[in-house]
Amino acid sequence: MSAAVAATEPSSPRRPPPSALARSARSEALAALDRIGKEISLGRDEALFLEGDAAQYCFKVVAGAVRSCRLLSDGRRHVAEFFLRGDFIGLAAEPAYPFTAEAVTDVTLLRFPRIAIDKMISLRPSLGKWQVELLCRDLSSAQQQMLLLGRKNAIERIASFLLLMADRGHDAEHVSLPMTRSDIADHLGLTTETVSRIFGQLRSQRVIELRGASHVLVSDIDALEELAQAA
Amino acid sequence: MSAAVAATEPSSPRRPPPSALARSARSEALAALDRIGKEISLGRDEALFLEGDAAQYCFKVVAGAVRSCRLLSDGRRHVAEFFLRGDFIGLAAEPAYPFTAEAVTDVTLLRFPRIAIDKMISLRPSLGKWQVELLCRDLSSAQQQMLLLGRKNAIERIASFLLLMADRGHDAEHVSLPMTRSDIADHLGLTTETVSRIFGQLRSQRVIELRGASHVLVSDIDALEELAQAA
């Protein structure tokens, strides 16, 4: 459905590709993919697509952030993923999108017709493998998130989330949180009030500092990892 | 990683294949796949593999049930999925299993070397599509489960779970629960006590009847759907 890791950085430190040859075939294929994308922009809170829409396109985040969410009939919401620069959205081969995707901030995207993607995948085996790898990574992180939602308490959830965001940003010290407290709450299965309180608690324990609501400075990453019960 | 729907029943009512031709190519390929599987048996609570093991094999459940789980360092556990007859385990293309898989009951499995599977996939495009579809389905149901874990209360979780199990069994009226209360609790992010209490509550509301701990009779499926907040 999406990539948790930037696709324009083919060699993640976590999962090096099997060989230099495969690596170059892949990055060439990904570059070719980029070339068929059309750049589009959306304002904050605008929808890329709604749950149930025919899945005509997939997207890659160029700048800004996107959230995917599902709703219950009475309005309760869960935010499954946040997509940052380089992440793919809607890569899964389903006839209808299984979730709604909305802009968290003003956002710039590359938009790809799914038909063209499927065609490229069927022509280039390296792209097919790339798709399967992204799906596997997403599945594994979804299961990690289930562990968090099912078994971690509020502090552990926030600490885990901050570590994840720290990992994804350029600077592990300065974590930027483009989403609102409410987005974070709906991602972690908490309320905005609880998110706020835990941030306050972490601040008073000198684990983090808050430089405005959307900028966290991690003062003590070891303490944070301790608190996260690193699985 | 796994199939939520039996692979030997190629035409699920939910997701019919695009064409009769593709359908027969796929079922032929799946039959060929079955032929390279070796039948093995495990006793209750024996592990198929542990989280972090090299992912040499994948498995298909012939009889019995399997659970996949992840642990926190202090022993808290989450059961990500239950695998029943026909489901595939470990189909994701990852170098190491990202979770532990254990027999819920005595179980019979087909075991496939991953190398052989990858080879078949690269030779037969229909198998590759099948793999991608299973991954997408798993990902989507993982996200559904995140919604459950993050936003549903205990009654809604149990009701949703019973409906899911009813759907997977042969008879929607008679639901068999081969796993213990503790397995169910760890799957739904609850405790065994809460699971028991909710079963009791549903029984006193005449929504279900309990015929022994592992056999539930659904007396009022409409009420159950109501309670599940069907997403």
Add this chain to the structure above:
DNA sequence: CGCCGCATTGAAATTAGTCAATACTCGTGG
């Protein structure tokens, strides 16, 4: 027939949620 493990039930404790009020912040317009 009697265990042993699992399931159920009860009472107390705890965590996170709810409701309500106040404080920021950032963007806008005077």
Add this chain to the structure above:
DNA sequence: CCACGAGTATTGACTAATTTCAATGCGGCG
């Protein structure tokens, strides 16, 4: 440049849901 205002975020007091701890019950297997 500063003041204002809307939308967020934070904080507090209270409530409710689920967990925890502790017994008791039940059922299947030896």
